[in-house]
Amino acid sequence: MISLEHTGVLLLLTLLAVGTLAQTQVLEASVWPWPQNIRVSPNQTFALNPSLFHFQYSAASAVQPGCSVLDEAFVRYLRIIFGTGPWLSPDRPDLKITVKNSLDVLVAVPGCDLFPEMNSLENYTLTLSNQQFVLKSHTVWGALRGLETFSQLIGRSAEGMFYVNCTDIVDFPRFPHRGLLLDTSRHYLPLQTILETLDVMAYNKFNVFHWHIVDDPSFPYESVNFPELSRKGSYDPASHIYTMEDVKTVIEYARLRGIRVLAEFDTPGHTLSWGKGIPGLLTPCYSGSVPSGSYGPVNPILNRTYEFMASFFQEISDVFPDFYLHLGGDEVDFTCWLLNIVSSYRKGYIVWQEVFDNDVKLSPDTVVHVWRETKPVPYAMEMKNITKAGYRVLLSSPWYLNRISYGQDWQKIYSVEPLDFEGSPEQESLVIGGEACMWGEFVDMTNLTPRLWPRAGAVAERLWSSKSVNDTKLAYARLANFRCELLRRGVQAQPLFVGFCEHDFYH
């Protein structure tokens, strides 16, 4: 809890609930990101008995025990909600309060061993009433989102009682692609740091981990076909690489949290580190008629470049299960060729906006990722142009979280409206979401977590919640509260402003 007196903001918010429940309500709920529809009745409260409470598959559910995604999520969320005890005695006959011992989970369609996809449904309904204590969703991914919401609704009284108010939630994401970019080339991030970030992403309902895995400074990806790439191109092949096992761990850890792993192998620029392991791959630069000793982008005039690329991207297409690869790219002929190759591996691709700006011929199903703020045009204009050309688009320009500044910059991040450009409804429907980017020039494991959280949370709510949830004052209290909840969960999230949390960080 943030101290009320010291923030000057009340936690009991009068919020205009949106959608079908549009009415003014006093809410005793602090959920982040804010659900599409929520109704809370603080007058009716249920107690949860921590030693008995459990999640159970509803008899009508299409998935049943043995479903890896939910089996593990149930264990995870019990731990998040109740900790590991010990708890106070559950029997409080003096309290006239209904005790609930389980939440029924009902998933409509089967599928526990799949990977989440761009068009996976994440909607869910959560009904916590006398008659029903049930979470319903179309897919297991929706159930994960609902469990997260459920965990955020649970309160703890000063006496240690766990309780939840009578609540009705109908929720779904506004955008299907809600991403976070980490850069493991400028600085290596240990596996543990990546996994912890995936946990916090799930708390924020992010669903895409954009892994900018290699770049100029280092090549930590250990390739099966070209092991020299990381042996020579990583900072230290003994410690600063991602083995195939590491990569598989990340992909599975992400899957269990409903998060896609979108791998980026940027070419033909940003490839200095590639050249160390693959002699002849990069273009030698000349000063006059002599090689200068330095290298430029991938050499597009050699056949063996294409042989290497074909083989390398075949491997990448196999290793990363997501339909999409992020290809970076800004050089016309080469990119054109690469896009065709990747298509032939039955993958879709996402490219940085330069590919569009440079008039590379793109197939209609390309996703263009907008990252520049003002050039060649302001990003809203860029969004307009790209959607007008019929391409789907992702927004990152205003969400470069590595660009820090003094004060509460989350407010600026939060105030962005991705559809704030001139365009038809068809154009707007081509905006599939956005990504918060944490580029690595000045970030490594020492400062990543506090720099990322809760600032990235502002992006998460913008991409999940309704467009009308955009009041920074109301968001402040919830986000401050959510940040305290992150601390309680062991995440080193930095403060929004003065104050304290009941579970402050103690190293």
Add this chain to the structure above:
Amino acid sequence: MALRVFCPRVMSPSALLLLLPLLLLAGVPLAAAATRPALWPLPVSVQQTPNLLYLSPVSFEITHGLDSSAGPDCFLLQDAFRRYHQYVFGYSENPDVSRMSSSVGTEIQKLLVVITSDSECNAYPNITSDESYKLVVQASVAVLEARKVWGALRGLETFSQLVYRDSYGAYVINETEVTDFPRFPFRGILIDTSRHYLPLKTILMTLDAMAFNKFNVLHWHIVDDNSFPYQSMAFPELSGKGAFSHAHVYTHTDIRHVLDYARLRGIRVIPEFDSPGHTNAWGKGQENLLTACYAGSQKTGFFGPVNPILNTTYDFLSTFFKEVSQVFPDNYIHLGGDEVDFSCWKSNPDVTKFMEEQGFGQSYEKLESYYIQKLVDIVSSTNKGNLVWQEVFDNKVKLNPQTTIVEVWKGSYYEKELSDVTAAGFATVLLSPWYLDYISYGQDWRRYYYVEPLQFSGTSTQKELVLGGTAALWGEYVDATNLMPRLWPRASAVGERLWSSKHVRDENDAYNRLTEHRCRMVRRGIPAEPLYVGYCEL
């Protein structure tokens, strides 16, 4: 192996400094590997030869020299010997002892520490503490000579920075001679435990990192508007009601712990109890201490600065500061005095009447002066000197230059302020360019590094009044989650500016050394953030 100049521009008119060629091994691009010594802050004089000496993690020891005035009963040094042995060898997980002992080459067996004058082993450091030292590293025994333990602590840090590992993993040190002393005697870090509470562990880690950077003052801005975590014996309600919670307090045991930990690292702890403004949290546990604000003839229910017109105020302050002066051993207390908002005083009819009686007219600065002078008298009666923020000087409070140090913190025209303050004969400490809580994108350490504290117009007598500076990390946006990476290594830039010679300001050289120094801090358990792209050897 090429011989290169290590610190070519360390010159001063008063000292003949040696410019012998020094060894600098080639740096690995990007990699901040511990394969060459990177001294930070740079000593006054360093001479090295290419001759390598080997240290065995098993048998190398740091111990007292026979002719030292300190011995095994000097706990401060015993503890430092243990600590620095660990810093030198500790971060290798599995030292390959067999390989190290079979290293071909001359071994250095011990470092002897010799204190040549009264050791001050059991004392607390103060503004006049001698921190100079001389270090001679040669086979088979290295000698660190200092007049006082304080210099020995600084020299041990330097010694630990000289040791590196060769490509086979062996611990090596070049034959070296270092002569060193600080440029300024006051080199501070300000932490703020009121906007956010900082757990004891965070404060202790900060003290560790301060020692790695040869800082010697912890300016503890312990209370403010937002919370009052200091647990007073005389007035337990101050924290009882003014702290964020009962868990967010500093007990006397906590404070003793900080004081001891700091002393063992040669660091002074100067507490700041800021008044009469910035005192909201005081009012919760001490009734009638603050001025009640009025709207017309009605009390608003809000409170302003300390009420300066009541005798009870000064009775309270006497008792309170007597306690503070006993709890904190440093011979200075920081009294604050910044940003006093006069509007509440103006609104209060009793204050208005008092102003008339005293003949202050409309000058609320005079009322502030009245308060500060009484407060300074109270503190002086405890035989402590005091520090105040620049407004106290700006508002022409009558102060005694013998006992008051003025701290310059306002961002604009700080050179002018330094000039004015020192012209009036006051000693001063600079903070203005070093507000590290003001973060920005990129390598802002360069800006902090670039500052020259004596670049203001004034006589040499005036310049001698600049005691040093302080890097301030105010707490609005900082708590235990982000303090360490936000403070380090950015504060290190200030550390070198205040310790090293004025002429040590080559940014490229600083970048290379600081990159490695930050990796050293990381290996020692301080999560110091990166300067730029690269990595640290484990």
